[in-house]
Amino acid sequence: MKHHKSKRSFLKRSLAVGVGLPLIGSGITSCIASSKEENESVEKLRILILGGTSFLGPHQVAYAISRGHSVSTFTRGKTKPTIHQDVFDQVEMLIGDREDNLTALENREWDIVIDNSGRKTEWTKKTAELLKEKAGIYIYISSTGVYYPYLKAGIDESTDMLMEDPVNPDRPDIQREDSYGVMKAKSEMETIRSFGKDRSIIIRPTYMVGPGDRTDRFIHWPIRLAKGGEVLVPGKPEDPVQYVDVRDVAEWIIRLAEQEKTGSYNAVGPENAETLAEFINRAKEAFNVESTLVSIPDYDFLRKNRVSFIIPWIMPTDEYYGSALIKNERGKAAGLTFRTLRDTVKETHDWWTSDALPAEHREKYESNPRSVMSREAEVIDNWKKLKG
Numbered sequence: 001m002k003h004h005k006s007k008r009s010f011l012k013r014s015l016a017v018g019v020g021l022p023l024i025g026s027g028i029t030s031c032i033a034s035s036k037e038e039n040e041s042v043e044k045l046r047i048l049i050l051g052g053t054s055f056l057g058p059h060q061v062a063y064a065i066s067r068g069h070s071v072s073t074f075t076r077g078k079t080k081p082t083i084h085q086d087v088f089d090q091v092e093m094l095i096g097d098r099e100d101n102l103t104a105l106e107n108r109e110w111d112i113v114i115d116n117s118g119r120k121t122e123w124t125k126k127t128a129e130l131l132k133e134k135a136g137i138y139i140y141i142s143s144t145g146v147y148y149p150y151l152k153a154g155i156d157e158s159t160d161m162l163m164e165d166p167v168n169p170d171r172p173d174i175q176r177e178d179s180y181g182v183m184k185a186k187s188e189m190e191t192i193r194s195f196g197k198d199r200s201i202i203i204r205p206t207y208m209v210g211p212g213d214r215t216d217r218f219i220h221w222p223i224r225l226a227k228g229g230e231v232l233v234p235g236k237p238e239d240p241v242q243y244v245d246v247r248d249v250a251e252w253i254i255r256l257a258e259q260e261k262t263g264s265y266n267a268v269g270p271e272n273a274e275t276l277a278e279f280i281n282r283a284k285e286a287f288n289v290e291s292t293l294v295s296i297p298d299y300d301f302l303r304k305n306r307v308s309f310i311i312p313w314i315m316p317t318d319e320y321y322g323s324a325l326i327k328n329e330r331g332k333a334a335g336l337t338f339r340t341l342r343d344t345v346k347e348t349h350d351w352w353t354s355d356a357l358p359a360e361h362r363e364k365y366e367s368n369p370r371s372v373m374s375r376e377a378e379v380i381d382n383w384k385k386l387k388g
């Protein structure tokens with residue numbers, strides 16, 4: 001297939017799409033915001049998602065189908081989505097393995113490839129090379145981890161990425177060929193090497209939160225604020241926080257594909273700068289319960305009590321100084337929009353307590369004796385004793 005310089009030539013293909021609006025299998029109300037008129041004006045695309053069943057993917061699938069696109073996913077067939085399950089009845093599900101079996105992707109064509117599951121640089125290299133003559137645009141989901149260590153404020157898309165891990169002469173035994181950030185940075189380069197800058201979209205999300213999150217890194221706040229009572233708030237009130245609702249990222253990615261807005265973008269929220277105090281006070285509005293916030297601004301005390309982060313708060317010291325001070329102006333200019341924090345917290349809690357998630361998963365997390373949630377009362381008591 002011959003490609004031309006105009007990206008539109010890759011996207012203009014006849015496609016009969018017989019899909020309707022998705023049903024939300026988890027019982028959570030869809031927040032997909034797109035009018036019928038807008039959807040009818042969107043050129044219908046053939047989209048391949050590498051991954052698609054874990055966290056970001058189901059939201060991309062649901063939004064893409066709601067806008068009339070056809071979707072194929074490529075997975076190992078092992079992960080079942082915990083949200084938008086019914087939508088997958090309308091998805092072509094290809095099975096293979098990015099490590100050693102790409103057969104299902106051979107001799108096929110798509111308008112858009114979205115690489116959600118690039119966990120190794122070699123995986124991205126192989127799929128990008130295989131599909132560069134068979135697809136129009138390649139979207140690689142990277143991470144703000146490419147900027148680690150976050151030693152300064154104001155990191156933007158022009159900031160140099162870390163291309164190799166610094167050597168630690170004291171611990172040569174723990175050196176790895178590719179750390180997470182380095183792997184993502186190198187994978188970005190492989191995307192551009194195969195597809196070129198004019199056919200590549202690079203998305204660098206900060207911590208994504210929302211329904212369907214399997215990492216459990218944010219769920220502390222929806223659970224804890226829903227219960228009320230004395231709530232531990234670690235960190236100084238003025239500490240910066242950054243996070244982004246996974247649905248805002250998913251829907252924006254599909255719109256970028258439709259509009260052919262190639263380039264690199266930080267996917268960072270909230271829309272405007274936010275402090276820890278502002279985050280907590282807005283988040284607790286999601287629940288009609290009484291809460292007493294117990295602020296512990298003493299970093300040394302928090303370290304001794306093994307509380308160094310509860311996403312989106314990360315202690316802003318040393319290599320994490322600027323991790324919540326990353327610029328998002330380029331993303332906003334390209335159409336990144338933001339739900340309210342109240343909706344994010346409430347709907348994440350609704351998903352957590354729904355039948356979509358096995359009870360065993362909830363129990364394992366909420367009863368973990370090492371978690372901050374389980375140790376909260378003890379930490380608060382230690383703090384009160386220290387302050388006399």
